[in-house]
Amino acid sequence: MAEKHFKYVIVGGGVAAGYAAREFSKLGVNPGELAIISKESVAPYERPALSKGYLFPEGSARLPGFHVCVGSGGERLLPEWYTDKGISLILSTEIVKADLASKTLTSAADETFKYETLIIATGSTVFKxxxxxxxxxxxxxxxxxxxxxxxxxxxxxxxxxxxxxxxxxxxxxxxxxxxxxxxxxxxxxxxxxxxxxxxxxxxxxxxxxxxxxxxxxxxxxxxxxxxxxxxxxxxxxxxxxxxxxxxxxxxxxxxxxxxGAKPLTTLFKGQLEEDKGGIKTDSSFKTSIPDVYAVGDVATFPLKLYNDIRRVEHVDHARKSAEQAVKAIIASEQGQSIEEYDYLPYFYSRAFDLSWQFYGDNVGDCIIFGDCSPASATHKFGAYWVKDGKVVGAFLESGSPEENQAIAKVARVQPPAGSLDQLLNEGLAFASKI
CATH class of the missing domain: 3.50.50.60 (FAD/NAD(P)-binding domain)
Incomplete structure (x- = not known):
């Protein structure tokens, strides 16, 4: 089979791949330069929908309704979007060998793909x-x-x-x-x-x-x-x-x-430096090999806010790390640099008529405020985590968009906590005044 060559290849076709493609397009990638190689048979989609709206008995979510980038309020990238942009969307193609020294990927069907810059966006696989x-x-x-x-x-x-x-x-x-x-x-x-x-x-x-x-x-x-x-x-x-x-x-x-799940790093074992179960990267998601980047679940990266090295499994980080890596790749080609990744950990869930958000770090003392009775009409309650006299994490069930922004700001700013009793009494008002 003929060898295919691309300037940029993204291996993996999940959330990170879709957001990376959008960022490449924004920054002016030329038609024919970028390929996404995915073992799935559909264009990148917002994976969280699978455990939520996809399973509803009525009004269930279906493609093309939740292709990326609708999960963050952006344009929905249908398969034809990739065609229009000259991006090769190579689906139902599993990469079984990666030779980073020769910049070559080999598929299960024995096709070979050459690249100049590689983004590893292989995500995780479930424990069975x-x-x-x-x-x-x-x-x-x-x-x-x-x-x-x-x-x-x-x-x-x-x-x-x-x-x-x-x-x-x-x-x-x-x-x-x-x-x-x-x-x-x-x-x-x-x-x-x-x-x-x-x-x-x-x-x-x-x-x-x-x-x-x-x-x-x-x-x-x-x-x-x-x-x-x-x-x-x-x-x-x-x-x-x-x-x-x-x-x-x-x-x-x-x-x-x-x-639980484990990051899909097997293809790259022994070729890249690893840490904490993932592929070690810098703040631009560059790995230990030049021209190879790793994003999303597979990346272990410097978390500036806590002066720590972490791996984060979450859709929000998948989106943002992909965009950061693409910005860094293009800036590097232009002899420029970009600001380091300054990520605020964020997790959320929706089930029944509940919806919670969490920002920051869940370490230290935790105080719960509000009405946390399951019989409550509003279900509205929250929590703060306090370490070394500062509020480092915040959680809120059934918050409004403005209230969720307030707790995010608390986790980012890490204000002095005062006393735990004060936090308990002020509750959400504490976040609203930061």
């Missing part, structure tokens, strides 16, 4: 229970959610097993959002996780208590402190039940697993 040797974990109707193909299979199963029983394994983002989506689809839902409370990487026990009580009131059966140790199947190889380590057995027509 079969990776841990869990008995029966390869049964039919056990689902993982990462790509649109996964979501399509889950949607079909929801229709086929209508009003059935679902078990969600995991109590993080995927666990909470999919438990809500399945409940909205009128499934009998159990959510199982080993930790003492849900979303333990972000929530305190106090914050988690609100969501657990709220979900329980919505009919979700929450089972904490145990894991799935095996699955029963029928003659068709479909899952019938989930065996828990504590001895309980849960009937199941559908199982959805969300137990």
């Amino acid at each position: 229970l079969s990776d841990f040797g869990v008995e029966g974990a390869d049964a039919k109707n056990i689902f993982y959610l990462r790509e649109i193909d996964d979501a399509d299979k889950l949607v079909e199963a929801i229709k086929e097993k209508r009003n059935g029983k679902a078990v969600v394994v995991g109590g993080g983002y995927i666990g909470l959002e999919l438990s809500a989506a399945l409940r909205i689809n009128n499934f009998d839902v159990s959510m199982v996780f080993p930790e003492p409370w849900c979303m333990p990487r972000l929530f305190t026990a106090g914050i988690a208590a609100f969501y657990e009580d709220f979900y329980t009131n919505k009919g979700v059966n929450i089972i904490k402190g145990t894991v799935a140790s095996g699955f029963g199947t029928n003659a068709n190889g479909e899952v019938t039940d989930v065996k828990l380590k504590d001895g309980r057995v849960l009937d199941a027509d559908i199982v959805v697993v969300g137990v």
